[in-house]
Amino acid sequence: MASHRRPKQPNRTRVTVLTATAAAAVALTSQTAQADPKPTKEEVKAKVDKLYEEAEHATEKYNGAKEKQEKLQKQVGNLQDSVARGQGELNDLRDSLGSMATAQYRSGGLDPSLQLFLSSDPDDYLAKASALDQLGSKQAGALKKIQTKQRTLSQQREEASEKLKNLEDTRKELEDKKKKVQGKLAEARQLLNTLTAEERREMAAEETRASRDSAARVELGSSASASQRAAAALRAAQSKIGTPYVWGATGPNSFDCSGLTSWAYSQAGVSLPRTSQAQANAGTRIYSQSQLAPGDLVIFYGDLHHVGFYAGNGQVLHAPRTGANVRYESINNMPFMFGVRV
Numbered sequence: 046m047a048s049h050r051r052p053k054q055p056n057r058t059r060v061t062v063l064t065a066t067a068a069a070a071v072a073l074t075s076q077t078a079q080a081d082p083k084p085t086k087e088e089v090k091a092k093v094d095k096l097y098e099e100a101e102h103a104t105e106k107y108n109g110a111k112e113k114q115e116k117l118q119k120q121v122g123n124l125q126d127s128v129a130r131g132q133g134e135l136n137d138l139r140d141s142l143g144s145m146a147t148a149q150y151r152s153g154g155l156d157p158s159l160q161l162f163l164s165s166d167p168d169d170y171l172a173k174a175s176a177l178d179q180l181g182s183k184q185a186g187a188l189k190k191i192q193t194k195q196r197t198l199s200q201q202r203e204e205a206s207e208k209l210k211n212l213e214d215t216r217k218e219l220e221d222k223k224k225k226v227q228g229k230l231a232e233a234r235q236l237l238n239t240l241t242a243e244e245r246r247e248m249a250a251e252e253t254r255a256s257r258d259s260a261a262r263v264e265l266g267s268s269a270s271a272s273q274r275a276a277a278a279l280r281a282a283q284s285k286i287g288t289p290y291v292w293g294a295t296g297p298n299s300f301d302c303s304g305l306t307s308w309a310y311s312q313a314g315v316s317l318p319r320t321s322q323a324q325a326n327a328g329t330r331i332y333s334q335s336q337l338a339p340g341d342l343v344i345f346y347g348d349l350h351h352v353g354f355y356a357g358n359g360q361v362l363h364a365p366r367t368g369a370n371v372r373y374e375s376i377n378n379m380p381f382m383f384g385v386r387v
Contacts, residue, residue: 086244093233097366100229102350104292104301105320107222111293112319114219117212124205128198135194226292230367252369263373266358268339271386275340277313278387282306282354282362288371290364295319300364302352305371306342309354315387321352324385331384334359334376342385343376355384 084092237245270276282305291299296308303324307317317327325344331337337355343363345351353363360373 083239086240086248089236089240089244090248093236094366096229096233096236097368100226100233100292101302101366102346102348103222103226103229105303105322105350107219107226107293108301108303109320109322110215110219110222114212114215117208117215121205121208121212124201124208128201128205131194131198131201135191135198138191138194230292233367255369255372263356263360264358265339265356265360265373268357270340271338272340274310274313274315275338275387277340278306278310278315279340279354279356279362281312282309282371283356285309285371286362286373288364290366290369290371292367300371302364305364306352306354310387317387322349324352325349325383326385328385328387331386334381334384337384338386340387342387344382344385345379346382347380349382351379 237248240248270279285296285300285305285308288296289299290301292301293304294300295304300308303319303321306321306324307319310317317324321344324342327342331341337343339355339357341355343353343355343361345353351363353361355376356362356373359376361376362371362373364371365374
């Protein structure tokens with residue numbers, strides 16, 4: 046038989062415990078929220094600096110893709126020019142062969158022995174026959190040239206087609222890397238916007254002071270450069286102190302790190318690769334800081350994504366990062382990997 050007893054109601058003590066537990070949970074949540082205060086200016090700056098470093102790493106990859114794109118564009122252009130010239134030469138060869146065939150047809154209506162018998166001037170006929178033999182040899186030579194030219198054109202068209210495909214892939218890669226750089230910089234701007242206007246002014250003033258002090262107070266010592274070209278490159282870079290860092294820029298009014306070094310060495314008549322990773326292989330590596338000379342390249346970070354100039358007395362001259370200008374800085378402010386003597 047089914048029970049008709051009423052369900053047991055929670056007692057007053059149980060209700061009180063549940064209410065107290067819920068209240069404690071709300072209080073704990075409130076305390077947790079209060080325990081997560083707005084980050085300080087120093088904390089924001091540290092996070093922003095880290096994002097700027099990541100953006101520079103992405104910038105060097107962008108620079109590499111851009112350099113690859115420019116090389117492919119040049120190669121494709123040269124191949125297309127070569128194909129166009131080759132097609133013109135092929136057309137000329139075909140026209141020449143057609144002219145020879147027409148001449149041979151006009152002179153070949155009679156059997157050669159009969160032409161000799163009927164000729165009023167056998168000597169003249171024999172001279173013409175000799176010319177026809179030479180014409181036949183020229184035809185064979187022209188046909189061979191046409192076949193060779195056709196094979197060459199086919200190979201060049203195939204190569205141009207492959208490079209065009211590579212170029213399109215590189216353009217997509219370039220766009221992806223550009224978005225990555227822009228994403229890092231946008232994230233940094235969002236962080237900076239969490240600061241008050243006064244805090245942002247203070248940070249800007251600190252950056253300006255760091256750039257000004259580096260130029261005014263740095264002591265470079267009297268060490269000599271390892272070569273005249275290294276000395277000339279360093280002088281060119283020094284003429285750009287105070288110029289702003291802009292990612293992907295190669296001068297003369299703004300630079301990224303490898304943009305500055307490649308531009309400065311070009312002023313000394315030396316062509317360097319575009320990226321810091323490639324510049325790391327542009328000369329003789331020097332692993333001891335004590336052996337560095339002014340004008341040597343200095344490579345930083347384990348992935349080699351930053352490069353500058355050794356300026357002497359433990360100082361480097363470089364384009365640091367977004368928001369900073371070309372300036373001197375202690376070599377110990379970044380993880381030094383090695384120097385490169387170009």
